[in-house]
Amino acid sequence: MDGITRLFHSVILLIAFVAVNDGRVVKVPVGPLMHVEGQAVSIRCSVSDYEGPREQDFEWSMIQSGYKLLNLVSTFNDSFMGPTVRDRVNSGDISYMRLGDDSVELRFKKVRATDSGVYRCSTPSTDSVISGNYQADVELKVIGDRLKVSTAIPKSAVSEGESVELQCNSTRGFTEHTFLSVSWSLKKESGLLEEILTFGPDDKIKVGSNYIQRYTDGGLRLDLPGGGFYGLVLKSAKPSDQGEYVCTVQEWVRQGEERNWRKIQEKSEEIGKVEVTPTD
Structure with a gap:
């Protein structure tokens, strides 16, 4: 009976381990990220444990008013940007840079106080089964240069x-x-x-x-x-x-x-x- 109990516990632990560790993992830095207005800023996003093509795609958005998304940049959709940031994206003030097949950076040439907020990095699914997380959020705080x-x-x-x-x-x-x-x-x-x-x-x-x-x-x-x-x-x-x-x-x-x-x-x-x- 003790042997059966131990086997049962082992199976449960194995299932829990697979549930926790199986599937896509999207990661951004631990926030909040604090920067000074006017500085160049970059925020990294990476993905691991995925299926499909080696090169993955990414989308960056900013969460406004707690729920509304303002689209910023996309690695595969040039028309992804929202109208309020189109000029900044077209001028290169807001852009992205691929760091590898599985990572990308959101970049600001000169960050503004109004850029403070929560940023979301998303990856479209290329997996045979939906599993893991497909987006991650990080808060950016921009303070004035008053030193x-x-x-x-x-x-x-x-x-x-x-x-x-x-x-x-x-x-x-x-x-x-x-x-x-x-x-x-x-x-x-x-x-x-x-x-x-x-x-x-x-x-x-x-x-x-x-x-x-x-x-x-x-x-x-x-x-x-x-x-x-x-x-x-x-x-x-x-x-x-x-x-x-x-x-x-x-x-x-x-x-x-x-x-x-x-x-x-x-x-x-x-x-x-x-x-x-x-x-x-």
Whole structure:
């Protein structure tokens, strides 16, 4: 009796496995996808476990008002587009790119705030039996470019041994689920930036390789009073600290199944030049 029961359970599990894993699978990225207005944007769609021709076709639509579909682009029907997006499709502002027989990208040259919404990728059936999923949805959020960076050096000429303060202030419109990182760098004669210290986007601190010992010894100090103000203090200035300093602010979101950090925009401003007078 126990053997029959175990066999019965095994058959049930096998049927459940086949039901879950059998059939076409259409996939898009895990959303929401957040981008800044004016940027180029691409959204990938792929299909697997299908029958029929190796090269599959795709259609992209946007869901309006929760249920109405606005047709965008199709890999096999040139007249698929809706009248309100015809000019953008014909100009190439909205297009698609095949990445392979089983994948395609929806592309925007310059995404607009009005492009925020839910996008649907569909694949016509080429299967002998309808099984699996034939469409997948992902939300796109487009935010305005409101990130601004301003900088200051309260005292740009110091004697060796004095402290130098590098101020970097950022302002932005309220944006849900975005985070900032701030980096201070020293511009070398080659024009390359030597990273001093980065704060964020997860409140962690990353120190440039040439400044690790100095940070460990307390020679670098963050000043974070809030309100978009970020300050870095270089204690006991050295002649090697002389040069042009740059502040870089980056805006980040967590995205994908693993919720990894993804940068959505970056802005840099020169803080100014620091002169260090050596002491005898």
